[in-house]
Amino acid sequence: MLETKRFSPPKQRAFDARFEAQKIAFGPVVFHCVRYAWKRGMLQALGEAGERGVTLDELEASGRWSRYALKLVLESCLSAGVVLIEGGRWQLDKTGFCLISDDITRVNYDFIHDVCYRGLFELERSLDAGKPLGLMHLGDWSSIYPALADLPEPAKSSWFAFDHHYSDTSFPDILPDVFATAPRRLMDIGANTGKFSVAALGYDARVELHLVDLPQQLAVADANLASQSLRGRAQLHPRNLLDAATTLPGGMDMVWMSQFLSCFGEAEIARIFQRVADCLADNGQVLVMDTFWDRQRYDIAAYCLINTSPYFTAMASGNSKVYESADYVRLAEAAGLRLLTARDGIGYCHSLLRFARA
Template sequence: MNHFSKDTRTAVEAKEEAQRIAFGPVMFQAAQAMRKNGLLMILRNAGKAGITVEDAAEKAGLSVYGARVLLEAGLGMGVCIINEEKYTLTKTGFFLLADPLTAVNMDFIDDVCYDGLASLEESVATGKPVGLKVFGEWPTIYEGLSKLPENIQRSWFAFDHYYSDGSFPLVRKHVFDLGVRKMIDIGGNTGKWAISAVTNNPDLHITMMDLPGQLAVAQKKIADLGLGERINFHPVNILDEKEQFPKGHDAIWMSQFLDCFSEEEITSILRRCYDALDETGYLLIMENFWDCQKFAAAAFTLQMTSLYFTALANGNSQLYHSEVFKKCVYAAGFKIENQIDHIGEAGHTLLICRKN
């Protein structure tokens, strides 16, 4: 992306940006406080007329001091503006308040990532998710996901699902056009893709593969929906190289899954996919690649999310540059027949692969 190939800021702009980075955690906490205590909504309801500190404090149930320090911080953040001692909401403030993408990102960082990211430096040095200790003693977050507090799980799944739910309806046609009838869904999580796929294709059968804890959640949901005859379950630790994948399927599907692993682990998983597929089978990978985004802000979001993987998830994976990822695909013996970019708001890429 050209955005990342040139340093276009003046010295003054660069120094200003450096200060915003230095105070980034403070800005985040201030914005989150204004979301939760109602100040952003009060500003929105005040409309163009604006509202004084005193009236905002009364409506929010805050002291004048509390409202004042947050509103003044909001000025610096660009969340609000002030004219004749009355504050009004800006476009940035509106998106913090009402944009679903911003909401899931904010809650994910607050509930899942914030405390653990304090261990980022150690995680980078050791290649281990040291920040995960704030939740428990697991080697990766995936083993502990079903045991996390309910609010943490809620924010984690909301984040994960938001980035996939909007893309699934758009990508189904590309998959169904391949004529697939039996599919393995590796890393199927709570069954979002499997349910979406079989509900919209009466000829499709899916075998979900994931850790037992995740599959237990999916199995209950799928049984409640009456889809148990068309979705099967294969509990497995994908990282165990002795675990071979079942054969006899037309395709293997992985969505937002391989970014959970290092390059070496991705290659190992893909080699086992290669062994499980026959010569006419398809390997279908849907991922977010930061270099394949239309907008710099989308790439930025993915680059920052990579540090969640470093500090909390597993210590050795990320949301990849597409060329780094493709090397793993080629190393496993596959070729990429088609690459479809810019799928949905989340900017997914679908790689349609066959044996070389």
């Protein structure tokens, strides 16, 4: 039985709960006001002023903002704890410092604004239809995955920044796990831009990499492999794993899937696990790295992950989410696999599940 951590926000008094409810109701308003103050340099100006602070007259005199914009936006920031005011002088509060200096806050904010915000208006319809109907705000596609290389800016840059910020911190830490059993044939399913494959090929000069993804994504991975002179040790397998007739090349010593299964609904994950089990060599293993909200040390990580799930509904696939770890274990066991080990605390918020045939 996997040990997991319960998400445990603090208990609230009735009055505090009512205040929290209003924060939810006005959340979109605060989101945009804070973003304006951040992106237009107001927060940076307060940060540069330090503890001395700065008056509205001084801010207005810079000519960068009207007094109306300053008062409206900074007052909203005040209500959200982003700034504070003492003796008529505005200062940056701790939350404001996070906004202008914390990478993960910046990446999350840009991802929600540039990729998700307009599409989330379609969340209700997407949940009812089981389709990512919010994606129409970025382009005419049935899911986001074949479209990643063609997303309009700034959505494209913000999507890849979000994806890489979470995954790239994990790769150096997990390569010893990947090669602990000395696999000679390694399959990277959901290869994306090929970052893991490049790292794996650089880690072990003898390994043979098999990359599986949609043709559009493999084209990007192929270019990255070629730029590192690694193309000769890699084989590309264009596959649409939503196609029931899709098979995978066999005889694999290790199958690697990172932040991949969360792109699919449970029935699709079950079928993928079955294909993976079928493609393993006799002593082959499966490594799944993902962000499970129930395996986080801190509630802040669980909060971010839980609230990433609506992106999958409205923008990505219509039926996927950030899962609990027990969901993957249950679906893997149904495909004839058994959990060997689970390791947490990888990168920002990843866990690594190792499976073998039952």
